[in-house]
Amino acid sequence: MKEALHHAATPKKSIKGFEGVLLFVFLGLCWQLTTTMLPLQNAALYPTPAVTFKALVDSLPELLKGTWSSFLILIPGYIIAVILGAVWGIVVGSVKWIHRAFDPFAKVAAPIPPTVYIPYAIALMPTFRVSAILVVFIGAFWPVFVNAAAGAASVPLRYRDNAGILGFGRFEYMRRVVFPAALPNIFAGMAVALALAFILLTVAELFGANQGLGRFVQYYADYADYPRMVAGILYTGVVTFASMALLDVIKRRVLFWVR
Amino acid sequence: MSGTERPSNGYDKKDSGRALSVEHVSFAYDAELVLKDINLTVAEGEFIAVLGPSGCGKTSLLRLLAGLEKPVDGKILHQGNPVTGPSIKRGVVFQDYSLFPWLNLQDNLTIAINKARKGLGRAERNKIAEEYLDLVGLQGMASKHPYEVSGGMRQRAAIARSLALGSPVLLMDEPFGALDPVNRVRLQDLLLQLCRSHSTGRTIVFVTHDVEEALYLGDRVVVLGTTPGRVIADINVPFDGQYQRHDLFQSKEFRQLEEKISALYHDDIERQLEAGSVVFGEGELI
Incomplete structure (x- = not known):
């Protein structure tokens, strides 16, 4: 009796650990069945998995080129945002008068949806790439800054005590104590910032790019080539997922001491 | 311990400087x-x-x-x-958080050594750190991080750090x-x-x-x-x-001092009761 209950509550051993994979298989089956079995009015809008896959393989060179072009915007914007956001966040979080001076501005500026800067950035900057980098930078800066400042402001008392006992000066305290103590917060901000950076990148590319991931999707949508468009969406999803996974690996390495 | 004795009994306080004094604090x-x-x-x-x-x-x-x-x-x-x-x-050893968790034991010590003796090279600092770790019985643990070692080892390292700080x-x-x-x-x-x-x-x-x-x-x-x-x-x-530890705990003088201190605590609690301050919650009074 007891055993029977146990079996009902948890999946069989052979499935355990693969539930996530099973969901993908299930969704793929649904896709296959809905596109082949249902009498669809507008079949061109719903390409079958096979057609989409062929479109993906065919446009892979174009997608890879687009990825490169997108990363030339994403990486500089994101990295500058992470460095400046972390450094400035630590300063604002640990120096009281700078906090009093900057915090009101941050409270007003941080919640502005960064997408609204896109048209102005494009008008203002000499090239599309520079304006897109600027928009990605603004969007990614705030999450990193806000988290770094929060982390720096709440450095546990025990670390402060130890820094005092070791006779650390202000700069040494920030570099050797506040920075590592705020790193878990900084990484949390970096994850939010990376997701936001991808959103801003693709939206910016819809506005004015002549290549890139967002541009690819928009271009084939304009030509009603839906297999390629869906392939572009799936591909962008994979690239985003891979980037987030890479950040997670880096985080685990750097924050090995967090238990 | 041979020759050296604890600088306690017969220690002449008049001849020595006052290290610390606390006045009406x-x-x-x-x-x-x-x-x-x-x-x-x-x-x-x-x-x-x-x-x-x-x-x-x-x-x-x-x-x-x-x-x-x-x-x-x-x-x-x-x-x-x-x-x-x-x-x-004035070095401090806390109950369980003297070390920075993101540094290994050696680096936790070299931070202190860096403060105590300026201008040493990295190799020299590491060597001194290892000497202090040896001193507290942490041979070969230099590259371990605080979370990887036991509470006892962390306290040994904390003591070593204080000694290294000089x-x-x-x-x-x-x-x-x-x-x-x-x-x-x-x-x-x-x-x-x-x-x-x-x-x-x-x-x-x-x-x-x-x-x-x-x-x-x-x-x-x-x-x-x-x-x-x-x-x-x-x-x-x-x-x-x-005395050896065990003999000391058995000795008459030790027992007497222990009783004396218990009596002092007891008197302190009595005094508070007399003063009317609440020492126990109501339900806790037998």
């Missing part, structure tokens, strides 16, 4: 008075145990001595100079309080051994709530009463370190 958290009119002098090279029940403000007293807190009244002097903030002249005064806040009994005994003996052999003239203030520990380690035991924390006794410990 009171301390409060918000509106609550934690310590009231504390007077205390610690001689150079003395090992003082500050003994008291939890909540008596003994940790606050140690933080005041370290310069991590400021008194609301009175003053604290270190070698005649007012204590205005923390300094590497502070003339060492303040210890229940440093063995979180350890199991076996490790506790080992570290008590290690500390005594280090005091006798290594650190001539090092002044130690050791806070504990354990009577045996206070009597075993201290040359002098300062007993604090509660609400607010006050010095209720200042006892010279008449053991020369000629």
Whole structure:
């Protein structure tokens, strides 16, 4: 009796650990069945998995080129945002008068949806790439800054005590104590910032790019080539997922001491 | 220990400088008075145990001595100079958080060595760090991180860091309080051994709530009463370190001192009851 209950509550051993994979298989089956079995009015809008896959393989060179072009915007914007956001966040979080001076501005500026800067950035900057980098930078800066400042402001008392006992000066305290103590917060901000950076990148590319991931999707949508468009969406999803996974690996390495 | 003896009995306080003096110090958290009119002098090279029940403000007293807190009244002097903030002249070992978790044991020590002796190369600093780790029985553990080692090992490393810092005064806040009994005994003996052999003239203030520990380690035991924390006794410990641990705990003098301290606590509680202050919650009174 007891055993029977146990079996009902948890999946069989052979499935355990693969539930996530099973969901993908299930969704793929649904896709296959809905596109082949249902009498669809507008079949061109719903390409079958096979057609989409062929479109993906065919446009892979174009997608890879687009990825490169997108990363030339994403990486500089994101990295500058992470460095400046972390450094400035630590300063604002640990120096009281700078906090009093900057915090009101941050409270007003941080919640502005960064997408609204896109048209102005494009008008203002000499090239599309520079304006897109600027928009990605603004969007990614705030999450990193806000988290770094929060982390720096709440450095546990025990670390402060130890820094005092070791006779650390202000700069040494920030570099050797506040920075590592705020790193878990900084990484949390970096994850939010990376997701936001991808959103801003693709939206910016819809506005004015002549290549890139967002541009690819928009271009084939304009030509009603839906297999390629869906392939572009799936591909962008994979690239985003891979980037987030890479950040997670880096985080685990750097924050090995967090238990 | 051969030849060297504890600088305790027969230690002439008049001839030695005062390492620390606490003059009419009171301390409060918000509106609550934690310590009231504390007077205390610690001689150079003395090992003082500050003994008291939890909540008596003994940790606050140690933080005041370290310069991590400021008194609301009175003053604290270190070698005649007012204590205005923390300094590497007064090393501190906390109960369980003296080390930075993101640095390995060696780097936790080299930070201190860097402060104590400027201008050393990296290799030299690492070598000194390893020597101090050897001294506290942590051979070959230099590259381990605090989370990878036991609580006892962390406290050994914390002691090593304080020694590496070269502070003339060492303040210890229940440093063995979180350890199991076996490790506790080992570290008590290690500390005594280090005091006798290594650190001539090092002044130690050791806070504990354990009577045996206070009597075993201290040359002098300062007993604090509660609400607010006050010095209720200042006892010279008449053991020369000629006893082995086990014999010491069996000895008549030791038993008598232990009873005396229990009686002091009892009187302190009586006094509070008479003064009408609530010591126990209503339901706890038998």
